[in-house]
Amino acid sequence: MDTRLLLVSHAATAAQRAGRFPADDPLDARGRAEAEAARKHLALPADAAIFTSPARCARDTATALGLSATAADALADIDYGKWRGQRLADIADEAPHELAAWTCEPDAAPPGGESFGQLVRRIGEWLDAQQADVRSCNAVNEAAFRVSTHHRTIVAITHTPLLRAAIVHAVGASPVVFCRIEIAPLSLVELRHSRRGWTWWPATMV
Known part of the structure; x- marks a missing residue:
């Protein structure tokens, strides 16, 4: 079973626009509007497994995109330590x-x-x-796994440093x-896993 992973960076927050390091900021009205507007441009399949960072801005983005997501600690933003919430x-x-x-x-x-x-290392x-879970699910029928053409799709709403990583x-x-990698808010990065490992694909958008 191959895996298709669609990583989406959350909408911009007021703190980001003000040049502050994140501190679990929610989306403001502008951020929610931008996420809602992006909903029709992001090709996010309805039958995918949906995950999100525990951060409020990521969960707010998922909601604005019409997604019901499960929070995953591994998708949390990079830890800014003592710089958290401070102006750059x-x-x-x-x-x-x-x-x-x-x-x-x-x-x-x-x-x-x-x-x-x-x-x-964390991401x-x-x-x-994610791929180990797929292999374990198919271990009970290895022969069927070898000939399977089924694809598993995952969507993850997270932060720009996570997409870079x-x-x-x-x-x-x-x-x-x-x-040297620039990721804007509400960007889409597509990764796929097959027998040759993870690969980076051009993001597919409608």
Whole structure:
């Protein structure tokens, strides 16, 4: 059984537009409107397994997209540690070297937070666990599994750093490339898993 995974970055929050690090912010009216408007452009199958980050902005985005989703801790945003909720401009003034390192070095982390390299490992474990679940479900009938043409589809509403990390894991790239991957709010990234492993596909949108 092959797996098709559609990763969607949540709509922008007021805190993001104000240049603040996330702090479990909900969507405001503008964010909800943008998510609702994107609903007709995102090709999200109704019969997919739907997951979301536990963050309010991700859950709000799922609701605005008309999706009933199950929260998964592995899809939580990167941990910003002591920078959580603070203005990017203030951090640039107070800790310019630490901020500069965090933006381009995969092993650098905010004080008390999570590095991008750690995030790649976290989302990689979740991605591989999804495929492990598929294999275990088919182990009872291995012959049927070998000839099956059935595809499993998963939708995950999460955060832009998670989409970056999933791409890095899927293509087996070094985490140092993360700063060269740009993901906008309400972007769609498609990954597929087959016998050759995870691959990154052009996102299909209507």
